[in-house]
Amino acid sequence: MNNEQALFKYVVRLGDNALVLAQRLIEIVADGPELEEELANANFSLDYLGQARMFYSYAGEIEGEGRKEDDFAFRRPDREFENVLLVEQPNGHFGDVIVRSVLFDVFYLLQLEALSACSDDRLAEISLKTAKEIRYHLRYGSQWLIRLGDGTEESHGRVQDSLDQLWRFTGELFDGDETDELVLAGFVGPDLDKLQAAWTGAVAAIVEEATLALPEDQWMAGGGRDGLHSEDFGYLIADMQHLQRAYPGLNW
Amino acid sequence: MTDKNWPLYEVFIRAKSGLSHRHAGSVHAADDEMALNHARDVYTRRNEGVSIWVVRSSEIVASDPAESAALFEPAKDKIYRHPTFYEIPEGVENL
Numbered sequence: 001m002n003n004e005q006a007l008f009k010y011v012v013r014l015g016d017n018a019l020v021l022a023q024r025l026i027e028i029v030a031d032g033p034e035l036e037e038e039l040a041n042a043n044f045s046l047d048y049l050g051q052a053r054m055f056y057s058y059a060g061e062i063e064g065e066g067r068k069e070d071d072f073a074f075r076r077p078d079r080e081f082e083n084v085l086l087v088e089q090p091n092g093h094f095g096d097v098i099v100r101s102v103l104f105d106v107f108y109l110l111q112l113e114a115l116s117a118c119s120d121d122r123l124a125e126i127s128l129k130t131a132k133e134i135r136y137h138l139r140y141g142s143q144w145l146i147r148l149g150d151g152t153e154e155s156h157g158r159v160q161d162s163l164d165q166l167w168r169f170t171g172e173l174f175d176g177d178e179t180d181e182l183v184l185a186g187f188v189g190p191d192l193d194k195l196q197a198a199w200t201g202a203v204a205a206i207v208e209e210a211t212l213a214l215p216e217d218q219w220m221a222g223g224g225r226d227g228l229h230s231e232d233f234g235y236l237i238a239d240m241q242h243l244q245r246a247y248p249g250l251n252w
Numbered sequence: 253m254t255d256k257n258w259p260l261y262e263v264f265i266r267a268k269s270g271l272s273h274r275h276a277g278s279v280h281a282a283d284d285e286m287a288l289n290h291a292r293d294v295y296t297r298r299n300e301g302v303s304i305w306v307v308r309s310s311e312i313v314a315s316d317p318a319e320s321a322a323l324f325e326p327a328k329d330k331i332y333r334h335p336t337f338y339e340i341p342e343g344v345e346n347l
Contacts, residue, residue, distance in 0.1 A: 034258070035280075
């Protein structure tokens with residue numbers, strides 16, 4: 001793999017994370033517990049979708065084989081999606097959605113902030129723009145997590161459970177491979193060790209303020225970034241792609 | 253599950269610097285900070301604002317509609333209090 005191929009793979013992965021999380025949040029549109037939460041969720045979902053479009057479009061340009069954003073989103077089999085397992089986890093209840101978002105957004109924001117200073121101008125530009133959206137997502141998500149954790153006995157118990165259940169998907173965020181190394185070396189990309197230290201500190205601070213307990217060190221799931229997904233992912237992608245699969249090339 | 257509703261907040265948005273905040277509507281929220289988030293998500297999605305105020309609806313002191321005759325009708329025939337007789341120079345906006 002050369003530097004350009006690594007950059008391509010890296011940008012597709014960014015798109016995959018954003019698209020899969022967008023799709024998960026789209027699943028709960030019209031199901032919000034309050035009108036205000038409903039709009040917030042739909043906004044967030046569209047933010048991630050817009051980010052995925054930017055990443056995929058750019059990936060298509062790097063690759064130079066004429067692939068467009070829709071080719072990446074709708075015409076790849078599940079094994080070619082290299083999102084982290086965390087973002088594909090099923091929605092569960094409101095607390096699960098919030099915990100999943102916070103765990104991912106803390107990582108994503110750190111990643112984007114590092115990428116804003118990378119030596120690839122386009123990626124730096126997209127990351128800078130995207131970071132602004134994620135900063136708000138994180139503000140919203142962490143404020144909710146603090147209120148749920150420090151709320152009633154029931155809400156506390158439920159989000160503690162969400163945190164315990166989702167924790168095993170956080171190790172993969174920092175499980176770097178050749179792609180990460182090449183982007184770090186070739187384009188001054190994010191240093192995953194530094195990201196992990198910053199993530200651990202930031203998450204611990206939110207968890208503490210939420211009066212929750214950090215889960216203990218444990219076995220961590222992995223494989224998403226190699227295209228090995230959970231069973232749930234098959235349903236997600238079938239739902240997302242079925243129109244293009246049934247009517248290839250269909251347009252509005 | 254309780255049936256307790258979140259308190260209501262009134263939302264005021266400043267459309268751009270130099271203008272005053274205007275009442276945009278209301279949101280329900282668990283507390284003050286969340287009310288700001290909700291106001292942002294509900295009322296500034298189409299780039300409507302640069303600043304938001306939220307205030308609990310219960311904190312607003314409002315005039316009583318039953319007293320409107322006493323409060324407002326006396327002003328109706330005081331036409332000399334209007335600046336109608338001044339000419340507005342061209343190019344003045346937002347007066």
